[in-house]
Amino acid sequence: VSGFGAMGVVPTRPQVAIREGVDLMRGLWAGKAVELDGHVISFHGRLDFKAQYPAVPVWIAGRGPAVLRLAGEVADGVLIGGLASQPGLSYAHARIDEGIAKSGRRNPPVRGLWLHTAVAADAQAARAAVRNIVVGVLVSSKAVIVELGLPIPHQLVAALDGVSYG
Secondary structure, three states: OOOOHHHOOOOOOHHHHHHHHHHHHHHHHOOOOEEEEOOOOEEEEOOOOOOOOOOOOOEEEEOOHHHHHHHHHHOOEEEEEOOOOHHHHHHHHHHHHHHHHHHOOOOOOEEEEEOOOOOOOOHHHHHHHHHHHHHHHHHHOHHHHHHOOOOOOHHHHHHHOOOOOO
16 A cells, blocks of 8 residues: 555555455465455456465554554564654554454564664765655555654645645
């Protein structure tokens, strides 16, 4: 779901698309015929070969509340996206835990963290290398940043308005 905007695909209801995709993949890997007329995904069929691994671990990456809750419900692993501060990690873990509680599952997902980094001898070159990614994270995470109570300079908010990130 992530990155679709850059390809011209409108990312509608990512948590719905992810849930439907996970259900579809798990059914196919288990050798089942899948009949899915979802809100985002439509599929009717089965694999014409036996999946080598019928239980492939599914990891979901995200930082928004709905995707993190969904990951807690259905994923084998969760990659928490860029919320590396203590308040950010507490926020992410709480959303994942909500999903676990909703599902009643006994085996919670493994948790990891992804961070955007660049290493270069020149600090300016390193910053330039991740600048567009950081802007994308800010654009796609405005609601989470506000919910965490992190201060965002008014000039930055104004500059980000109207910027899209796929």
